[in-house]
Amino acid sequence: MATDAAQTSPRPMRADARRNxxxxxxxxxxxxxxxxxxxxxxxxxxxxxxxxxxxxxHFPNRTALMSAVFQGEVDGLLARSRExxxxxxxxxxxxxxxxxxxxxxxxxxxxxxxLMAAQSDEASAMSRCSLPMREAxxxxxxxxxxxxxxxxxxxxxxxxxxTNAISLAVEQSPDDPGLADRLLTLTLTGIKAQPxxxxxxxxx
Numbered sequence: 001m002a003t004d005a006a007q008t009s010p011r012p013m014r015a016d017a018r019r020n021x022x023x024x025x026x027x028x029x030x031x032x033x034x035x036x037x038x039x040x041x042x043x044x045x046x047x048x049x050x051x052x053x054x055x056x057x058h059f060p061n062r063t064a065l066m067s068a069v070f071q072g073e074v075d076g077l078l079a080r081s082r083e084x085x086x087x088x089x090x091x092x093x094x095x096x097x098x099x100x101x102x103x104x105x106x107x108x109x110x111x112x113x114x115l116m117a118a119q120s121d122e123a124s125a126m127s128r129c130s131l132p133m134r135e136a137x138x139x140x141x142x143x144x145x146x147x148x149x150x151x152x153x154x155x156x157x158x159x160x161x162x163t164n165a166i167s168l169a170v171e172q173s174p175d176d177p178g179l180a181d182r183l184l185t186l187t188l189t190g191i192k193a194q195p196x197x198x199x200x201x202x203x204x
Contacts, residue, residue: 105168
């Protein structure tokens with residue numbers, strides 16, 4: 001009798017199906033870069049040389065296609081977060097990683113909105129991107145908090161939403177290249193731990 005694992009394991013793709021899948025990802029990445037994540041799925045399928053039915057067989061909806069397209073970039077961000085764990089300055093490491101997220105999300109118009117929505121919908125295909133990034137950010141945040149650089153009441157979910165909101169603002173202001181850094185600086189000012197008040201003092 002077959003085991004449950006054997007029954008649920010995905011079958012390897014045939015060579016032609018794998019080629020279609022890869023072509024769809026290439027064309028989708030190009031279309032999302034040029035036209036944003038609202039790019040026509042019919043046009044993506046046409047540019048890949050397949051019918052729209054083939055696209056939907058591989059990617060049942062737009063969100064699933066977006067998740068597959070962005071997975072490579074997410075892997076890069078996760079690798080960057082692991083590198084930053086070795087930084088001697090935990091606060092700078094956290095900010096550097098948030099800046100990398102803003103740069104990534106700003107590459108594709110509409111991605112920041114999708115990531116914001118995925119924060120509250122773990123059933124979404126985009127959660128494959130958002131959840132690992134939230135876990136990586138949580139590790140960097142906790143390290144900065146242990147170092148006393150970031151307030152203890154800062155939550156990673158709120159910080160990720162703020163970062164995605166900055167990405168959305170940058171997306172809407174392409175003629176302001178300094179906007180991301182200014183908004184990240186404001187965010188850092190808000191989440192930094194405040195020095196403890198001096199003890200004692202002269203009596204009145």
